Amino acid sequence: MEAKEFLPVVRELARCYQAFECYSSRHVRSLGLTPSQFDIIATLGNTEGMTFKQLGEMTLITKGTLTGVVDRLVARQLVKRVASPMDGRSQIVQLTDDGVAMFERTFPAAINHLGKALDGMTSTELDKTHTVLRNLTRIFKRETKAG
Amino acid sequence: MEAKEFLPVVRELARCYQAFECYSSRHVRSLGLTPSQFDIIATLGNTEGMTFKQLGEMTLITKGTLTGVVDRLVARQLVKRVASPMDGRSQIVQLTDDGVAMFERTFPAAINHLGKALDGMTSTELDKTHTVLRNLTRIFKRETKAG
DNA sequence: CAGATATTGTTCTAACTAGAACCATATGTC
DNA sequence: GACATATGGTTCTAGTTAGAACAATATCTG
Numbered sequence: 001m002e003a004k005e006f007l008p009v010v011r012e013l014a015r016c017y018q019a020f021e022c023y024s025s026r027h028v029r030s031l032g033l034t035p036s037q038f039d040i041i042a043t044l045g046n047t048e049g050m051t052f053k054q055l056g057e058m059t060l061i062t063k064g065t066l067t068g069v070v071d072r073l074v075a076r077q078l079v080k081r082v083a084s085p086m087d088g089r090s091q092i093v094q095l096t097d098d099g100v101a102m103f104e105r106t107f108p109a110a111i112n113h114l115g116k117a118l119d120g121m122t123s124t125e126l127d128k129t130h131t132v133l134r135n136l137t138r139i140f141k142r143e144t145k146a147g
Numbered sequence: 148m149e150a151k152e153f154l155p156v157v158r159e160l161a162r163c164y165q166a167f168e169c170y171s172s173r174h175v176r177s178l179g180l181t182p183s184q185f186d187i188i189a190t191l192g193n194t195e196g197m198t199f200k201q202l203g204e205m206t207l208i209t210k211g212t213l214t215g216v217v218d219r220l221v222a223r224q225l226v227k228r229v230a231s232p233m234d235g236r237s238q239i240v241q242l243t244d245d246g247v248a249m250f251e252r253t254f255p256a257a258i259n260h261l262g263k264a265l266d267g268m269t270s271t272e273l274d275k276t277h278t279v280l281r282n283l284t285r286i287f288k289r290e291t292k293a294g
Numbered sequence: 295c296a297g298a299t300a301t302t303g304t305t306c307t308a309a310c311t312a313g314a315a316c317c318a319t320a321t322g323t324c
Numbered sequence: 325g326a327c328a329t330a331t332g333g334t335t336c337t338a339g340t341t342a343g344a345a346c347a348a349t350a351t352c353t354g
């Protein structure tokens with residue numbers, strides 16, 4: 001194997017994600033939601049709701065974890081569970097009225113906060129970044145499937 | 148604000164990190180360590196040990212969390228705490244003999260596993276990826292400092 | 295239709311996580 | 325040297341995390 005320097009790259013990936021998480025999480029928490037809770041509220045916004053499975057795929061939260069996070073949002077009356085008419089095993093998660101209000105209060109603010117950081121990037125830079133990330137994601141996904 | 152598409156970019160960053168984490172974590176767990184534990188073992192390898200502060204900066208684990216992770220490694224006799232001769236507040240964390248053995252058993256294996264995924268990338272691609280990530284990291288770090 | 299297999303969501307466990315409050319020790323200022 | 329302030333680790337709390345085992349429902353195959 002050629003001595004390619006991939007270790008610094010994955011360390012930078014971790015640092016990058018961490019830096020984003022730190023920047024974003026601080027703001028989200030100040031709005032009264034954990035990052036996971038915000039992810040769910042944001043994903044459910046402007047939809048008729050979706051199943052746990054769909055919600056897990058969108059938010060990258062595994063199903064065992066998702067149950068707990070949704071439980072807490074149900075306790076705060078921000079979302080509700082509805083039995084799926086299509087599939088007896090399935091639950092549909094929907095924003096309540098309070099949840100919609102929370103979405104409308106937090107989502108634009110979060111977008112705006114993110115924009116403050118990324119507005120310095122040109123569209124070209126954003127595109128390049130997107131492409132590079134997509135490529136790296138694909139590599140890990142492929143290898144994970146393989147073994 | 149111009150309608151730049153930064154939302155897909157940060158979602159891709161999350162997906163990318165997640166894909167890496169999944170690929171890497173599965174392997175590390177099969178070696179008998181959690182990802183955080185492996186991070187610490189890997190960071191301490193080939194050093195004389197370092198303080199909690201340094202260790203936290205290298206691994207991106209916050210200090211409150213670090214205490215617990217190190218506690219578990221101490222319980223497994225893979226690392227030890229040594230009082231710093233320089234600073235009465237400071238603890239130095241060092242690999243034990245068992246810890247060194249664990250490092251030698253797991254670190255090359257992890258590098259090799261990672262290499263299997265990334266060997267398909269050319270050095271040029273790796274460089275570009277590194278540059279793009281470093282740029283994005285810098286943006287979030289700067290903004291986090293600012294507020 | 296019946297039995298085998300797969301899928302959806304829940305439960306359980308062990309661990310990690312950030313953040314805040316706290317204690318002990320250092321450092322800066324007078 | 326005394327006091328204010330900063331720093332290194334620990335403790336505590338609420339929450340997230342993955343993974344495995346599980347129950348209920350679907351689907352597939354004969």
